[in-house]
Amino acid sequence: MADSSAKKAPKLPIPGRRNILITSALPYVNNVPHLGNIIGCVLSADVFARYCRLRGYNTIYMCGTDEYGTATETKAMEEKCSPKEICDKYHAIHRDVYEWFDISFDKFGRTSAPQQTEVCQAIFHKLLDNKWLSENTMQQLYCDTCQRFLADRLVEGTCPTLDCNYDSARGDQCEKCGKLLNPTELKDPKCKVCHSTPRIRDTDHLFLELPLLREKLEEYINTMSVAGSWSQNAIQATNAWLKEGLRPRCITRDLKWGVPVPHEKYKDKVFYVWFDAPIGYISITACYTPEWEQWWKNPDNVELYQFMGKDNVPFHTVMFPSTLLGTGERWTMMKTISVTEYLNYESVDEGDRSEMKKVGVFVASSATLATASPDPYASNSPSKKVRFSLSLPPRSGSSRQARLIPLGSGGPCAGQLADQYIPPVPGGKFSKSKGIGVFGNDAKDTKIPTEVWRYYLLTNRPEHAEAMSDGLWHYMASKVGKTLNRAGYGSIIPDASNPQSQQLTKYLGEKVGKLVDQYMDAMEKVKLKQGLKIAMSISSEGNAYLQESQFWKLYKEDPSSCAIVMKTSAGIVYLLACLLEPFMPSFSVEVLRQLNLPLEANLSFCDENGETDKAKRPWDFLPPGHHIGKPEPLFKELKDEDVESFRMRFAGSQAERIVKAETDANKVAEQLKATKITGNAKKQQNKPSGNTKAKTAETEISVSKLDVRVGLIKKVQKHPDADSLYVEEIDVGEESPRTVVSGLVKYIPLEEMQNRKVCVLCNLKPVTMRGIKSHAMVLAASNDDHTKVELVDPPSSAAVGERVTFPGYSGEPDGILSAKSKVWEKVQVDLQSNSELVACYKDVPFTTSVGVCKVSSIANGAIR
Numbered sequence: 001m002a003d004s005s006a007k008k009a010p011k012l013p014i015p016g017r018r019n020i021l022i023t024s025a026l027p028y029v030n031n032v033p034h035l036g037n038i039i040g041c042v043l044s045a046d047v048f049a050r051y052c053r054l055r056g057y058n059t060i061y062m063c064g065t066d067e068y069g070t071a072t073e074t075k076a077m078e079e080k081c082s083p084k085e086i087c088d089k090y091h092a093i094h095r096d097v098y099e100w101f102d103i104s105f106d107k108f109g110r111t112s113a114p115q116q117t118e119v120c121q122a123i124f125h126k127l128l129d130n131k132w133l134s135e136n137t138m139q140q141l142y143c144d145t146c147q148r149f150l151a152d153r154l155v156e157g158t159c160p161t162l163d164c165n166y167d168s169a170r171g172d173q174c175e176k177c178g179k180l181l182n183p184t185e186l187k188d189p190k191c192k193v194c195h196s197t198p199r200i201r202d203t204d205h206l207f208l209e210l211p212l213l214r215e216k217l218e219e220y221i222n223t224m225s226v227a228g229s230w231s232q233n234a235i236q237a238t239n240a241w242l243k244e245g246l247r248p249r250c251i252t253r254d255l256k257w258g259v260p261v262p263h264e265k266y267k268d269k270v271f272y273v274w275f276d277a278p279i280g281y282i283s284i285t286a287c288y289t290p291e292w293e294q295w296w297k298n299p300d301n302v303e304l305y306q307f308m309g310k311d312n313v314p315f316h317t318v319m320f321p322s323t324l325l326g327t328g329e330r331w332t333m334m335k336t337i338s339v340t341e342y343l344n345y346e347s348v349d350e351g352d353r354s355e356m357k358k359v360g361v362f363v364a365s366s367a368t369l370a371t372a373s374p375d376p377y378a379s380n381s382p383s384k385k386v387r388f389s390l391s392l393p394p395r396s397g398s399s400r401q402a403r404l405i406p407l408g409s410g411g412p413c414a415g416q417l418a419d420q421y422i423p424p425v426p427g428g429k430f431s432k433s434k435g436i437g438v439f440g441n442d443a444k445d446t447k448i449p450t451e452v453w454r455y456y457l458l459t460n461r462p463e464h465a466e467a468m469s470d471g472l473w474h475y476m477a478s479k480v481g482k483t484l485n486r487a488g489y490g491s492i493i494p495d496a497s498n499p500q501s502q503q504l505t506k507y508l509g510e511k512v513g514k515l516v517d518q519y520m521d522a523m524e525k526v527k528l529k530q531g532l533k534i535a536m537s538i539s540s541e542g543n544a545y546l547q548e549s550q551f552w553k554l555y556k557e558d559p560s561s562c563a564i565v566m567k568t569s570a571g572i573v574y575l576l577a578c579l580l581e582p583f584m585p586s587f588s589v590e591v592l593r594q595l596n597l598p599l600e601a602n603l604s605f606c607d608e609n610g611e612t613d614k615a616k617r618p619w620d621f622l623p624p625g626h627h628i629g630k631p632e633p634l635f636k637e638l639k640d641e642d643v644e645s646f647r648m649r650f651a652g653s654q655a656e657r658i659v660k661a662e663t664d665a666n667k668v669a670e671q672l673k674a675t676k677i678t679g680n681a682k683k684q685q686n687k688p689s690g691n692t693k694a695k696t697a698e699t700e701i702s703v704s705k706l707d708v709r710v711g712l713i714k715k716v717q718k719h720p721d722a723d724s725l726y727v728e729e730i731d732v733g734e735e736s737p738r739t740v741v742s743g744l745v746k747y748i749p750l751e752e753m754q755n756r757k758v759c760v761l762c763n764l765k766p767v768t769m770r771g772i773k774s775h776a777m778v779l780a781a782s783n784d785d786h787t788k789v790e791l792v793d794p795p796s797s798a799a800v801g802e803r804v805t806f807p808g809y810s811g812e813p814d815g816i817l818s819a820k821s822k823v824w825e826k827v828q829v830d831l832q833s834n835s836e837l838v839a840c841y842k843d844v845p846f847t848t849s850v851g852v853c854k855v856s857s858i859a860n861g862a863i864r
Contacts, residue, residue, distance in 0.1 A: 010106075010288055010289035010291075011058060011059075011060050011106070012289065012291055012294050012295075013058065013294050013295060013298055013301050013302055014058045015301065017057070017058045018052075018057040018058065018303070019057070019058045019059075019295075019298075019301055019302045019303065020049075020052045020057050020058065020059040020060075020302075020303050020305065021059075021060060021062070021285075021295050021296075021302050021303065021304045021305070021332065022045050022048060022049050022052070022059065022060065022061045022062070022304075022305045022306075022307070023045070023061075023062050023063060023281045023304070023305075023306050023307070024041040024042045024044070024045035024046075024061075024063045024306075024307040024308065025041045025306075025307065025308035025309065025312050025316075026063065026064055026065060026066035026111065026277055026280050026281075027041065027042070027063075027065060027066065027094055028065070028066045028069075028071055028072075029065045029066065029067050029071075029072060029075075029086060029087050029090035029091060029094065030071040030072065030074070030075045030086075030090070031075075031090070032090070032093055032094075032097065033094055033097055033098075035457060038097075038098075038101060038457065041063075041307050041308055041309065041340075042063060042098055042101075042103050042307075043101060043103065043454065043457060043458070044307050044338060044340065044458075044528060045061060045063070045305075045307035045338075046061065046101075046102075046103045046104055046105075046582075047458065047528050047582045047583055048305060048307070048338070048523070048526055048528065048582070049061040049104060050104060050581060050582035050585065051523045051531075051582040054578065054581060054582060054603060054604065054605075055520075055606065056604070056606065060106040060107075060285075060288070060295070061104065061105050061106050061107075062105070062106065062107050062109075062281055062284050062285050062288065063105050063107075063108055063109075063284070064107070064108050064109035064110050064111065064280060064284045065087070065090065065091045065094055065109075065110050065111065066111050066273070066277045066280060067083075067087040067091070067110055067111045067112040068111055068112065068257055068258040068259060068270065068271075068273055068276060068277075069151075069153070069253075069255070069257070069258060069272075069273030069277075070151040070152060070153035070154050070253070070255065070273070071153050072086055072087060072257055073151075073154075073255065073256075073257050074153060074154060074192060074193070075090075076257075077193060083257040084112070087110070087112055091110055094108075095108060100450060101450055101453065101454065102450055102451075102454065102585050102586055104585075106288060107284055107285070107287060107288035108284075109280075109283070109284035109287045109288070110284075111276065111277065111280040111283065111284075113283060113284075113287055115283040115284075115286040115287050116259060116276065116279065116280060116283040117259050117260070118283070118286075119279055119282050119283045119286060120259045120271060120275075120276045120279045120283070121259065121260075121262045123279060123323060123324075123327055124261070124262065124271070125262070126326070126327035126328065126329070127208065127323070127326045127327060128263075130326060130327070130328055132208060132209050132212065132213060132326040133206050133207065133208060133209065133251075134206070134207045134209055134248060135204060135205070135206060135207070135265075136204070136205060136207055136248070137202050137203070137204050137205075138202070138203060138204075138205055138250065139184050139200045139201070139202060139203075140183065140184070140200070140201060140202075140203045140254070141155055141171075141183050141184060141189060141191075141198035141199070141200060141201075142198055142199055142200070142201040143191040143193070143194065143196060143198045144196075144198075144199065145191065145194045145196045146191060146193050146194055148254070149201070149203055149254035150171070150183065150191055150198055151171070151183075151253050151254065151255055152170060152171035152172030152173075152181075152182075152183055152253075153170055153171060153172060153192070154171065154191060154192050154193060155170070155171035155183040155186060155189050155190070155191065155192065155198065156168055156169065156170060156171070156186075156189070156190055156192055157169060157171075157186030157187055157188050157189035157190060158186060158187040158188050159174040159176065159177060159179065159181070159186070159187075160181070160185050160186065160187055161174065161177050161179050164176055164177040164179070169181065169186060171183030171186060171189070172274075173311065175311070178237075178310070178311055180314070184200055203254060204265070204266075205250045205251075205252045205253075205266075205269070206250070206251055206252045206261070206263070206266060207248035207249060207250050207251065208248065208249045208251050208275070208319075208322065208323065208326070209248050210246040210247060210248060210249055210318070210319075210322055211245075211246050211247065211248065213246075213322045213325060213326055214242075214246050216322075216325045217246075217318065217321060217322050217325060218242070220321055220325065220333060221238060221242075221317065221321075224333065224334065224335060225238075227335060228334070228335040228336035228337065229336065229525055230317075230336070230337055231337070231338065231339050233310055233313070233339050234313050234317060234337045234339045237310060237313035237314055237317070237339075238313065238314065238317040238318060240314075241314050241317075241318050242318075246318070249319065250272060251271060251272050251275040252266055252269045252270070252271060252272060253269060253270055253271070253272045253273075254268075254269055255269070255270050256270070257270070258270025258271055258273065258276065259271045259276050274315050274319060275319070275323065277315075278315060278316065278319070278320035278323070279320075279323075281306075282296050295332065296331060296332050297329060297330055297331055297332065298332055299330055299331065299332045299333060302332045303335045303336070304332050304333065304334045304335050304336075305334075305335065305336045305337075305338065305526070306334050306336070306337050306338070307337075307338045308337070308338075308339060308340075309339070309340055310339050310340065313337070313339055316334060316337060317334075317337065320334075321333060321334065336526060338526045338528075447752050449586070449751060450586055451584035451585070451586045451587040454583060454584050455532075455583060455584050455587075458528060458529060458532050458583050459529065459532060459533075491627055491628050492625060492626070492627055492628075493566075493567055493570055493622050493623065493624055493625065493626040493627075493628070494563035494566055494567055494624060495563060495567075495624035495625070496560075496563045496564040496566075496567040496568070496619055496624070497560070499564045499567070499568060499617075499619040502561055502564050502565075504545065504548060504549055505545075505564055505565065505568050505619065508541060508542075508545045508568065508572075508618070509568075509616045509617055509618060509619075510616060511541055512538055512541060512572070512575070512615060512616065512618060513612070513613070513615050513616030515534055515537060515538050515541070516538075516575075516579070516605065516612050516615040516616075517612065518534050519531050519534040519535055519538075519579060520612065522534060523582075528583075531582075532580075532583050535576065535579040535580055535583070538572065538575065538576060538579065539572075539576055541572075542569060542572040542573075542576075545565075545568070545569070545572075546565070546569060549561075549565045551565045551566070564619065567619045567622065567624065568618050568619040570595070570621075570622050570628070571617075571618030571619050571620065571621035571622055572618050573591060573595065574591075574595060574597075574618075574621040574622055575605055575615060575618055575621060576591070577591040577592055577595070577603060578603045578604060578605045579605065581603050588603060593629055594628065594629045595622070595628050595629065596626070596627055596628045596629035701821070701823055701826040701827060702809055702811060702827075703806050703809050703827050703830075703841045703844075704806065704809045704810060704811035704812070704813065705811070705813055705814045705817065705823050705827070706761060706763065706813060706817070706823075706824070706827060707761065707762040707763035707803070707813035707814070708759055708760065708761055708762070708779070708803065708804040708846070709732045709733060709759075709760050709762050709801055709802065709803055709804060710732075710733075710757060710758075710759065710760075710794045710798045710799065710800055710801065710802045710804065710848060711730040711731060711732045711738075711757065711758050711759070711760035711776075711778075711800065711801075712730065712731045712755070712756070712757050712758075712800045713728050713729070713730050713753055713754065713755060713756050713757075713758060714729045714730065714731050714737050714755070715728065715729040715737075716728045716729070716750060716753040716754055717750075718745060718750070719741065719769075719770055719772065721770045721771060722769070722770040723745065724743050724745045724746060725741050725742065725743055725745060725769060725770065726741070726742045726743075726744055726745055726750070726753060727739065727740075727741055727772055728740045728741075728742060728753065728778070730758070730760055730776065730778070731800050731801070732760050732762055732776065732800070732801055733799075733800055733801015733802070734801070738760075738762070738775040738776050739772065739773065739774065739775055740760070740774050740775060740776045740777065740778060741769040741770075741772055741774035742774075742777070742778045742780075744778070744780065744789065744791075747780075747788065747789035747790075748789065748790075748791065756791070757793065757794050757796065757798065757800070758778050758779070758791050758792070758793070758794070759778070759779040759791075759792040759793075759794055759804055759839070759846060759853055760776050760777065760778055760779070761776060761777045761778075761779060761824075762776045763813055763814055763815060763816055763817050764776065764777055764816075764817055764824060765816050765817065765819060778791065779791070779792045779831075779839075779863055779864070780792060780863070780864070781832070781833045781839070781855045781858045781861035781862065781863045782858070782861055782862055782864070783858050783861050784861075788858060790855045790856050790857065790858050790861075791855070792833075792839045792846065792853050792854075792855055792863060793853060793854055793855065793856070794846075794848055794853045795848055795850045795851040795852075795853070797850045798848040798849070798850050798851070799848075799849070802848055802849060804846050804847065804848055804853060805847050805848075806841050806844045806845075806846070806847065807844060807845075807847055808844055809841070809844065827841070828863075828864055830842045831862070831863035831864065832860060832861060832862055832863055833854075833855045833858055833859060833860060833861045833863065834859070834860065835859050835860060836859075837854045837855050837856070837857065837858070837859055838852050838853070838854050839852070839853045839854060839855060839863055
């Protein structure tokens, strides 16, 4: 869940324990969060928070939406509503996106909460009493057309920095070179509201005297940057500010939407967003627990870790610490800052893609217990090192043969992750304000599982300089591939005596133990990408161990040694579930389920004292006699045509995508218009004749006889007696859901069927399929050779139970389609997806009140 505070009592620091307070930069509510926001702030912080919990540290993770300031007022003007309505709308969107990404906040709050005003004004009074604030008259841009002073983000112009000259620099900061600006410094400034040229006027404001706080600030920086191992990019950004010389910083703005300044002279102003926004970390904690001071005024017992993008660094290393130091109180100051570079929106060339396609890393085939005969695929290329999946031999009396399935061999490995990847799209730096990038809702709409997105973003986490070896959206190789098949003889973990007597197993334990130490060292230093890489290298060690052990020979020649290999391999799978949980929590949950371990159990590779010696004994993780669960595929293949579809779908900015969507909608409208004209023409031409029977037959086979509705799959599971069938419970707008049996198992993963809207044919005669009666049919499109099948998707906002219509064809559906007249068979031949992926009868779209129904990528496919 995105916010676990609703389920559990608030945590407070515990004496004698490591108490970790984690924050991520508060995302602004001027748009849907994009992937750069997610990896730079919330996802990185989530990984570290999960790691800390895995180690048994007393940890809370605080975040929320930053809701005050110019950007909110600007967005409200654009959408013709109030700032509060904008905040309510986008806070909910952010919350839902983060929940989908499995972000484990302890509290996801809002800076518009009353606690923000209370804490912010209290800090202000302390600064005022301690004489760290000054008054000054400053020149500010004033728009005569709008009749208002223009705050920073209501102005855009050309950056004045030498060799930059970026022509879309904001009034507070240039996004290109990162320099902080005053609006009056911009060349050729323009009002963002009316685009007229503003003029300069005098206005009085309050300033935080950073020069007077410099000595306290530098003492803090010099101490904590060493103790907290600040990253080089954080140190460089901070030193650049100090080297340039600290100046008094204005903390008030001529706005209405914000925390009011509690001062008579400035009562019509609000606090500058970068004064009050970092205070949001504190106020959100105050929303989490009234005893928030135990976290924020407890520097001896609490360690503060903060995550952000590089453009936010000075505000967290200079402005926010100066604000807290100026109060004279003992605040919990930031110990470690984790900074990401910009996430770029770029492509990868075909050579890189081809090379990446070869990569495959074994995750959990080591948990599989199966039989043993040489793999016929492997024998075709004896000189190659083969990555494989396996299943262990049954107990005795079975004639089944085991197989090693090479990755990408095309062999019958039901669960291998074959070529799962994310496509490249050209673009540039992600920008939420400019609508550039792949956004959180876009990721969700791809139906690519959450754990794949998390894994890909984290492997490409831009921790250092901006160059990225892999472009965003480029090929996601099968890193977490190979499934759990069956573990144990007959799915039972075997007993294994004296495993360390087997040299290969002893060596594996030592190697894995060292890698776990390296993993912890990387994670403690918040080197998340390195930690993930080390965890994945353990999967490679497990793969090599299995190959080198030649377990298929051991099973026949040395059963006791084979048992050691199998028990150790199953332990490696559990260990990987632990190590990968911070990165891909839903993956770890699925591994636990397939290992038949309780999902509520706490994953841990440490003992009760936090020691990791047991990682050197992977054979001890799972007890002998443990029966593992039913193996199922972990990932599905993403084909080239899917990639191209995503490439086209997410190309350009949000504005450009809207234009494209409107163009597509106009095409459909023209198509519908043409359809109506054709239908009228037919009516005029078809004058009454004596051929009454022919006319009746034509009426009987009209598509209007079909009762096609928008349905919602409420529950889905595999048919207990048929491997190729799903059994679904589908809400079609009736009192109770209908039971539907569909032959979609080999084409559509179970997780993609859950809670999905579909088009359902509701008036076929019920038919019993392997003992279960099916009361409807889910409509899907297939390609020519029926190797690919996709569901027909109604618009996401279509109402459940709404009838799907075909403009130009009127009439009520039959109660039950006549089998004798073969209505369905005759209509079905004209159901297809067109070249624009719209589901059609002849050339007429499947239509709902909110739009047409489509398929994902199959053009000109048959629908049945």
